[in-house]
Amino acid sequence: MKKIIYSLIFAFVLAGCTDLDLAPEDAFVDAVVFKDPQAYRSYLAKIYAAFTLTGQDGPHGDGDISIVNDEGFTSYIRAYWKAQELTTDEAVVAWTDAGIRDLHNHSWSSENQFVRVLYYRIFYIIAYANDFLAQSTPEKLNERGISADWQAKIATYRAEVRFLRALAYWHALDLFRNVPLVTTVSTDLPKQVSPQELFDFIENELIEIEPQMVDARANEYGRADKAALWMLQAKLYLNAEVYIGQARYDDVLTAVNKVINAGYSLSPDYFDLFKADNDVNGAADEIIFPIISDGKRVQTWGNTTFLVHAAIGGNMVPTDYGVGSGWAGLRTTRAMVEKFGPDPNDVNTMDPRNVFFTDGQNLDINDIGTFTDGYAVPKFVNITSGGSPGSDPDFPDTDNPYFRLADAYLMYAEAVLRGGSGGDLNTALGYINALRQRAYGDNSGDITLAELTLDFILDERVREMYWEGTRRVDLIRFGKYTGGNYLWPWKGGEKDGIAIEDYREIFPIPASDINVNPNLVQNPGY
Numbered sequence: 001m002k003k004i005i006y007s008l009i010f011a012f013v014l015a016g017c018t019d020l021d022l023a024p025e026d027a028f029v030d031a032v033v034f035k036d037p038q039a040y041r042s043y044l045a046k047i048y049a050a051f052t053l054t055g056q057d058g059p060h061g062d063g064d065i066s067i068v069n070d071e072g073f074t075s076y077i078r079a080y081w082k083a084q085e086l087t088t089d090e091a092v093v094a095w096t097d098a099g100i101r102d103l104h105n106h107s108w109s110s111e112n113q114f115v116r117v118l119y120y121r122i123f124y125i126i127a128y129a130n131d132f133l134a135q136s137t138p139e140k141l142n143e144r145g146i147s148a149d150w151q152a153k154i155a156t157y158r159a160e161v162r163f164l165r166a167l168a169y170w171h172a173l174d175l176f177r178n179v180p181l182v183t184t185v186s187t188d189l190p191k192q193v194s195p196q197e198l199f200d201f202i203e204n205e206l207i208e209i210e211p212q213m214v215d216a217r218a219n220e221y222g223r224a225d226k227a228a229l230w231m232l233q234a235k236l237y238l239n240a241e242v243y244i245g246q247a248r249y250d251d252v253l254t255a256v257n258k259v260i261n262a263g264y265s266l267s268p269d270y271f272d273l274f275k276a277d278n279d280v281n282g283a284a285d286e287i288i289f290p291i292i293s294d295g296k297r298v299q300t301w302g303n304t305t306f307l308v309h310a311a312i313g314g315n316m317v318p319t320d321y322g323v324g325s326g327w328a329g330l331r332t333t334r335a336m337v338e339k340f341g342p343d344p345n346d347v348n349t350m351d352p353r354n355v356f357f358t359d360g361q362n363l364d365i366n367d368i369g370t371f372t373d374g375y376a377v378p379k380f381v382n383i384t385s386g387g388s389p390g391s392d393p394d395f396p397d398t399d400n401p402y403f404r405l406a407d408a409y410l411m412y413a414e415a416v417l418r419g420g421s422g423g424d425l426n427t428a429l430g431y432i433n434a435l436r437q438r439a440y441g442d443n444s445g446d447i448t449l450a451e452l453t454l455d456f457i458l459d460e461r462v463r464e465m466y467w468e469g470t471r472r473v474d475l476i477r478f479g480k481y482t483g484g485n486y487l488w489p490w491k492g493g494e495k496d497g498i499a500i501e502d503y504r505e506i507f508p509i510p511a512s513d514i515n516v517n518p519n520l521v522q523n524p525g526y
Contacts, residue, residue: 034135037150043135044157047128047164048222050121051076051291052303052400059299059395065120075302076125077291077400079118081469083175083507088471088481089335089488090462093310094328094371101368105493106500110508110526119176119510122168126182129165133158134185159212163224166205167232173198173243174473177506178523191519196244199236206233216262221279221290222399227262228289230255231403234411239477242505249420256408256415257422260431264288264405266438270353273404274380276322276390276397283401288408291400295382295392304398307380307467313371315360322382324393331374332356332466334363335488339462351463352439355379365489379467406435406464414457425449432457435464454478476505501525 033039054074055064065074085091086103093100099115102108108115134140136158141151172179173195180190181198193201206229216227234255237248267273267283278284279292293304312318312326334344341350344363350356357376365373382396383389390397409431416423429452436445447456458478461470472481480486484499491497503525514520 034140035144035146037146037154040132040136040150040154040157043128043132044160047125047132047161049298050125050128051164052293052298053300054302059301059305064124065117074117074121075300075306076121077402077469078302078306079114079121080171081307082114083118084469084472085467088475089333089491090466090471091330091332091377092365092368092374092490093330094313094369096369104368104490106491106504107493108507110511110514110522112508115507116510116512118507119172119513122172122175123180123182125168126165126172127185129161129168130183130185132161155212156214159209160224162205162209163213163229163232166202166209169198169202170232170236173202174239175507176509176523177243178521179509180517180520189517189519192521199240199244202236203233206236216259217264221284222292224289227259227264228403230258230262231288231408234259234408235473238411238415239473242477247418249415249418250422252411252415253420253422256412259288259405259408260412264408266405266434268438269385270438271355272385273401274398275385276382276388277384277386278399278401281385286405287399287401287403288405289403291402293396293399295390295395295397299392299395304380304382304396304400305394307400308378308382308396308398311376311378311380314357314376316357316376316378319389319393320383321378322389322393322396328371330377331361331365331371332377333365333374333489336462336466337363337375339459351445352441353463366495368490377467401468407470409435410457410461410464413452414454417452417454417457425452428452432460435460439463481505 050064052075082100082103086093086100087106092104099108099112102112103114136154138151141154146154169181177195178192179198181193181201182190210226210229213229214223214225216225219225234252237251237255240246240248265285267281267286269282272278272281273283273286275281275283278287279290291303292298293300308321308323309325309327310329311331312321312323313328316326318324318326337344337356340354343349347354347356347358355378357378360372361375362373363375367373380396380398382393382398412423413428413432416425416428426449429447429449432452433446436447437443439445458474458480461474475481475486482500482502482504487497487499489495489497492500503523506523508523508526509520514522
């Protein structure tokens with residue numbers, strides 16, 4: 001597998017997790033470690049790793065942050081997934097860890113530990129990125145005697161780090177909206193900026209670094225390239241009306257057209273995208289930016305380890321999914337199941353992209369804490385496309401396909417329907433039917449131009465992208481997250497769902513940060 005090995009032997013430790021301006025504690029780092037050019041590659045690997053790993057000793061031990069008792073909770077992508085999925089119709093969880101049910105009950109506060117972890121994980125990435133950029137300026141490299149060849153490589157690393165920082169800031173904008181903007185290592189308390197200022201920063205960063213990024217499909221697997229940048233641009237612009245009240249659909253189409261024309265192709269088999277060899281099977285040609293896993297070398301209780309294990313329980317046999325145990329946590333609601341077909345009790349009549357496990361499972365959820373209430377969703381598995389188990393029964397090899405071509409097709413169609421220029425309805429229809437033809441194996445699932453509506457796109461995003469961390473963003477953009485326009489089981493903590501307040505579209509700044517930084521103002525409603 002051509003995966004970055006996340007080298008965690010890098011010889012420094014960052015300061016405490018509640019400080020947004022993290023810097024190396026040990027003075028020798030600057031003077032000694034960075035004289036070795038390989039240190040910059042190791043540092044780059046650590047920044048990528050911080051999206052999935054939780055500390056210096058995988059799968060746990062010597063954690064990066066220590067604000068909760070269970071280090072597994074602190075995985076960036078695990079925390080991000082919970083915020084984007086458990087707050088929607090796509091997922092509920094049986095567990096009773098303090099604060100976790102607040103997510104699908106929409107009752108979280110600024111003291112919620114899962115909100116706090118997510119916030120600090122975002123700024124942990126940002127802190128790493130800021131320090132990397134400070135340590136790798138041309139002046140620093142010259143002082144340390146770094147060769148010209150290595151300086152050219154490190155210039156590329158810098159562009160990637162700025163991309164990863166922009167990605168983290170996009171998450172901050174989307175999830176928290178009013179946050180500090182910190183781009184340098186400093187001991188000063190950071191100041192909050194407006195959503196417009198943060199949006200502008202992300203937009204300008206991506207424009208500035210685009211020429212410096214490796215061409216699409218030309219970087220090492222697992223590292224960002226221009227196509228990943230274009231996908232992030234598209235995501236930013238697609239949600240611009242939510243973030244800053246501006247329609248930017250022309251820009252969405254400019255970005256996704258670059259992606260679509262970059263040589264990617266749909267995986268012939270939809271389910272190969274979520275299998276243990278998705279870095280080498282047909283799915284690899286569709287995946288634009290993965291968050292990688294490796295059962296032997298990237299061990300974590302987050303990322304796809306969480307998605308595979310937590311979805312297994314009841315009558316399910318863990319070895320059927322390539323693991324040794326299930327955690328009996330995650331299921332879905334009737335509302336999501338109904339998006340897949342006319343009869344929610346019969347998976348055989350549904351869109352073929354469904355993976356619902358129904359044996360012994362109830363369609364309706366009477367008790368959130370009972371795993372058999374709600375269909376199980378084993379979408380991610382630790383089984384290869386050839387049917388073999390992954391390399392480890394505890395830690396899947398399955399990469400998380402964070403950006404993929406199918407999403408670009410869906411964004412293209414939505415942007416056209418919202419009035420964006422740079423695309424057309426017939427092409428949009430072709431892209432949507434390409435997804436459906438892959439699902440159905442023929443033209444039987446094709447839709448007509450008259451059926452291509454925004455409501456259809458929202459439902460098609462469920463069928464294609466469910467459990468991939470997009471649902472909350474989508475529901476907000478379509479005006480169906482807060483309020484009572486769309487109810488789903490257990491929305492607002494009630495079995496049949498109730499309206500929730502508009503301020504729940506974003507999360508609160510953790511009270512722990514508000515208390516130590518007088519520059520911060522809490523988000524409205526909290």
